[in-house]
Amino acid sequence: MLAGAAGPAAPAAGRTEVDAERWPGVAPLPSAGAVRTAVARHVVARALIRQGLVTPTAGARGPLLTLHDPDAFRQRIGRGGLIGLGESYLAGEWDSDDLAGVLTILARHVDELVPAPLRRLRGMWVSARPPADRNTRACARENIQRHYDLSNDLFAAFLDPTLAYSSAVFTEFPARPAALPEAQHRRIDRLLDLARVGDGTRLLEIGTGWGELALRAAARGARVTTLTLSAEQAALARERIAAAGLADRVDVQLRDYRDAEDRHDAVISVEMIEAVGAECWPSYFTALRRALAPGGRIALQAITMGHQQMLHTGATHTFINKYVFPGGLIPSQEAIAQHSAAAGLRTVADDGYGAHYAETLRLWRERFAANRSVVTGLGFDTVFQRMWEFYLAYSEAGFRSGYLDVRQLLLTEGTRP
Incomplete structure (x- = not known):
């Protein structure tokens, strides 16, 4: 059974309130290393600003992403890429007034989010599928x-x-x-x-x-x-x-x-x-x-x-x-x-x-x-x-x-x- 699918309800989501036994991929904040974290900080910040997801674009009011713990958010993405994005949401480190809207914008521009020279370093953020x-x-x-x-x-x-x-x-x-x-x-x-x-x-x-x-x-x-x-x-x-x-x-x-x-x-x-x-x-x-x-x-x-x-x-x-x-x-x-x-x-x-x-x-x-x-x-x-x-x-x-x-x-x- 999927982790987290049994037992009493947990408190409001947040990294310090996640049950480590049920959610081993969410409870600890992973170590991304200085280089990965720095790259994620630069790439993620630029991408979110460029798409108007952290600050409304001029004359428009689209879906917004609210960061409760920016450092943890970037560290998780630096370590795990899109898995880290999702795990950061599970941990309560970010929210949105329109989650599907934010993810639609990211999906629509997925090929533009990472600068072309950094795409060759894709292996830094992704891992191979496990044998299981x-x-x-x-x-x-x-x-x-x-x-x-x-x-x-x-x-x-x-x-x-x-x-x-x-x-x-x-x-x-x-x-x-x-x-x-x-x-x-x-x-x-x-x-x-x-x-x-x-x-x-x-x-x-x-x-x-x-x-x-x-x-x-x-x-x-x-x-x-x-x-x-x-x-x-x-x-x-x-x-x-x-x-x-x-x-x-x-x-x-x-x-x-x-x-x-x-x-x-x-x-x-x-x-x-x-x-x-x-x-x-x-x-x-x-x-x-x-x-x-x-x-x-x-x-x-x-x-x-x-x-x-x-x-x-x-x-x-x-x-x-x-x-x-x-x-x-x-x-x-x-x-x-x-x-x-x-x-x-x-x-x-x-x-x-x-x-x-x-x-x-x-x-x-x-x-x-x-x-x-x-x-x-x-x-x-x-x-x-x-x-x-x-x-x-x-x-x-x-x-x-x-x-x-x-x-x-x-x-x-x-x-x-």
């Missing part, structure tokens, strides 16, 4: 459980009643909270239509979530096999499916995607590829291809980033890897095309809608903030809550800035349309 991030069968189960087995009630505190944990598709912006369940069903139905799921379809779902897609597929008359490595998700998905009277149509299995059995008319996988890890993408697409009956269709939903950004990220230990999704990597469109083609699959359709994910994340973040007392009552301390807020705002910023996108793809065998 590799998604072997044992590590994959542990990595999935560290996120999805935190608590079903935690996820219910910020998701809508569908418990769908991926981008909705809205009909208007800004999206209203009440529109989220219908928007999630719209997104799910698009995937089911893409895969031509209907009465009698044999459907394999890789990545169960809490069962909403399986429920809607079964309601269409499909026979669904859905795979997950999360015991918490599997238990609640089975409860929801049984309550809907569809247990005879849906088989929820605690099974690795690499062990999928039988052939299916349709295969659907929603935002699973990001958790697989780059070293396992060949086996992931091979498993998709192997599970497909002749003439079948694969509907894939994936978050994507630019190819060069993916290559840099893939070699780096990031805040999201360390605290939220261990072992994961967001692919590029090029990587998806390359690995799917190598497995004998052809991309027939590819549609992006990143702005919808930004709105989805905004609604989740606002609901999480409104339910802080619920989250505290579940035993998640203040530092965990700041971590989760940072994660949601960080993700929203990725989509608002265009750094990230989300896409629905249709894959078929070889050249079959």
Whole structure:
């Protein structure tokens, strides 16, 4: 389980109030060394001023970053780069009147924040991914459980009643909270239509979530096999499916995607590829291809980033890897095309809608903030809550800035349309 996810609530966030046992990466102020700290002081100060994040730009009032402990802030960034930025927020060393807004500006100008001559020294601020991030069968189960087995009630505190944990598709912006369940069903139905799921379809779902897609597929008359490595998700998905009277149509299995059995008319996988890890993408697409009956269709939903950004990220230990999704990597469109083609699959359709994910994340973040007392009552301390807020705002910023996108793809065998 993720550090900080159990026990009584901690006091207000701040470096001296962080539980060192729960948060070993946050409680101590790391030693960055004189050179790193000096470089961070110079680069960070210039970048924040240039983007108007510490002082409003002339004639404009944008989101502001408030430094409570400037020296600690710079020291953490000098030692850990973007991980240090996040850990400094967890420690309460800075705040913002608009966290998602600040992170959006930083994401939009990420390539300009560090002067070109210093980019060659990138190794000073980043570290390689730890071996435990590799998604072997044992590590994959542990990595999935560290996120999805935190608590079903935690996820219910910020998701809508569908418990769908991926981008909705809205009909208007800004999206209203009440529109989220219908928007999630719209997104799910698009995937089911893409895969031509209907009465009698044999459907394999890789990545169960809490069962909403399986429920809607079964309601269409499909026979669904859905795979997950999360015991918490599997238990609640089975409860929801049984309550809907569809247990005879849906088989929820605690099974690795690499062990999928039988052939299916349709295969659907929603935002699973990001958790697989780059070293396992060949086996992931091979498993998709192997599970497909002749003439079948694969509907894939994936978050994507630019190819060069993916290559840099893939070699780096990031805040999201360390605290939220261990072992994961967001692919590029090029990587998806390359690995799917190598497995004998052809991309027939590819549609992006990143702005919808930004709105989805905004609604989740606002609901999480409104339910802080619920989250505290579940035993998640203040530092965990700041971590989760940072994660949601960080993700929203990725989509608002265009750094990230989300896409629905249709894959078929070889050249079959």
